[in-house]
Amino acid sequence: xxxxxxxxxxxxxxxxxxxxxxxxxxxxxxxxxxxxxxxxxxxxxxxxxxxxxxxxxxxxxxxxxxxxxxxxxxxxxxxxxxxxxxxxxxxxxxxxxxxxxxxxxxxxxxxxxxxxxxxxxxxxxxxxxxxxxxxxxxxxxxxxxxxxxxxxxxxxxxxxxxxxxxxxxx
Numbered sequence: 001x002x003x004x005x006x007x008x009x010x011x012x013x014x015x016x017x018x019x020x021x022x023x024x025x026x027x028x029x030x031x032x033x034x035x036x037x038x039x040x041x042x043x044x045x046x047x048x049x050x051x052x053x054x055x056x057x058x059x060x061x062x063x064x065x066x067x068x069x070x071x072x073x074x075x076x077x078x079x080x081x082x083x084x085x086x087x088x089x090x091x092x093x094x095x096x097x098x099x100x101x102x103x104x105x106x107x108x109x110x111x112x113x114x115x116x117x118x119x120x121x122x123x124x125x126x127x128x129x130x131x132x133x134x135x136x137x138x139x140x141x142x143x144x145x146x147x148x149x150x151x152x153x154x155x156x157x158x159x160x161x162x163x164x165x166x167x168x169x170x
Contacts, residue, residue, distance in 0.1 A: 021090065024109045025072060025108060030148065046060055057074075069106075086110040115148065
């Protein structure tokens, strides 16, 4: 899902045209490639797991399979917000070093829609200067008069969840 260096004017744009699942955190819109999304479920009881990073909320039992759950709001150091009837868990597939995909639940404020984003609607992630980490954002999409941040879910959780092929809750 990456373009070679030099594509799109020499920048680091890695998001490709295609279908993306849009969701919100606060007033901002983010998106994941739909091919990485396995399902969307309503908020459910999460079993806490000790000694995991603050943003890992615990695990859920999804039809007999135990799946780790992370709160994207907490991962991005956003203010906590009470879960509502619109809060959802996006079950996404993360890549691991050993090639075996890891299913991960990602808590978001609300799921919006599926966007069909064309190449002309994609822009590189702007540079914010030294010390500002935007590795998990692989592009910006302009649609419906808004800017949607395209995420690379592997980079958002990389190292913490998929390190050495193991979950942070394993």
